[in-house]
Amino acid sequence: MLGLFLQTLNITLPVFAMLFLGVVLKRVGWIDDGFIRVASALVFNLTMPCLLFLGILHADFRTAFKPGILIYYSLATFVSFALIWWYATWRVPFADRGVYVQGAFRGNNGVVGLALAASMYGAYGISLGAILAGVVIVCYNALSVVVLAVYTPGVKSDPWSIFVNIVRNPLIISVFGAIPFAVYAVTLPGWLEESGQSLARMTLPLALICIGGSLSLAALRESSRTAIDASLMKMVGLPLFGTLGGWAFGFRGADLGILFLYFGAPTASVSYVMVRAAGGNYPLAAAIVVITTVAAAVTTNVGIFLLQWAGLV
Template sequence: MSSLVVQTLGVTAPVFAMLFLGVVLRRIGWIDSAFIASASSLVFRGCMPTLLFLSILKADLSAALQPALLGYFVLATVASFLFAWGWAIWRCPRADRGVYVQGAFRGNNGIVGLALASSLYGDYGLSLGSVLAGLVIIIYNILSVVVLAIYSPGGNASLRSVLLGIVRNPLIIGVAVAIPFAWWQLQLPEWLLTSAGYFAQLTLPLALICIGGTLSLSALRESSGTAISSSLMKMVWLPLFATLGAWLLGFRGAELGILFLYFASPTAAASFVMARAVNSNYQLAATIIVVTTLSAAVTINAGLLALSWLGWI
């Protein structure tokens, strides 16, 4: 158990550090609202699409291809999204529903989930985790565009506007452009890949610094109830139901363990970037990211311990 705690903290501690750095930089005046707005736009429009492109490009799409597992993962993700949306309609103010839903279903699989899958299951975890991450990136972004378009200030919920939002979304474009390169193993010049890698590496530090710079005690107090509700759904209820459903369908061992890690990952930093891009309640998005990341060391390790004790993984 202690080794699992150390592994989880090893993945989440750098996230805490960058969030705290953002708080400090804003407090001492090295960054301001204008910087946060510009940096968030750069991450959304450039850095993160480049990161997704490179991630898909390096993934072996033919490896660890398990249709049943991938199919269940997609269905469980969509079901989680719909459940969170239904709960938000009942319990959440309309203006915050898009951010609430995105925070409740969108996990940080590309960083936390993949790192833990690789740590626990070695090359097999890395291979299967990469395929799952590449698939869910597309699903996450499409569903997020839909719900944010409906509830963002001045948003247009018509079918045409939602479809345009999906087609124009830089994150989806980054994934869509990468798939042919990965599938046909098209080679790009090494200097171009290196330069793109430098640019992509700005994604997580900039996004987390912006999140930290956005946090304030007043915002935390105002959004605490909604943020905790969304965080509980993300870290407790949805992983519980999705993992139990996978077990009932016969998944065991490493496959069930990796599914749990992906369902139980804290909310992705991309949720803040997208909320900011459409002028939604990005302070609520930032709070949800902080709460879920802080709780990950407890909930992920408790889940792995329970699954091990039951003999399911």
């Protein structure tokens, strides 16, 4: 039992160590808001697209392309989004509902989920995780824009605005751009491949440090009951029912493990950026990001431990 628990920590601790290293570096002044802003833009526009592109390019589609997982995760995302929104209409003040719903369903899968999948399952985790990320990014962006627009006037929710937001997303471009290369087994020139790999290797540690540096301990201290409620929904309710649903549909092993890691990822920090840009309740959004990120260090380890103990992953 102890050996299994230590094995679980070996998988997750390197990821969360980078997160909390970011917290420390920010507090001692080695990185600042300017660095985080520029580095986050670099990750979003360049290094993460490289990681996703190469992950799909080198994916073994016979094993990593799983239509069943993609369909299940998409349906589970839409169902959870609808249920959380319905719940919010009864329990959350009108002005905060958009922030609550986005915080409770939108996971940081492009960084934390993918990093954990890579740590736990290696090349297969990156391949399946990158393919799944393409679906996740489309779903999360579209649904977040819709729910924020309903309760926050600063966000446009017309179909054209949503479409433009999606097609201009560098992560989506890299995912769909890589598919023809992978299908037709196109080989990149050696220098280009090595350059891309160097950029891709920067992604996860740099992104995790930036997330850690952007966490606000003040937001954690000032967190409201609404933030705690949304965080429990995201870190307990969603991974529990999402993983149980995946098990009921017959997913096992690495597939079920990656589903759990994606459902159980903390709230995406971009949710805070969207809320602040729209003029919404950004302290609430920040508090949800902080609470879920801190909680993930516990819930992820417990979840993986239980799944391994039960022989499901």
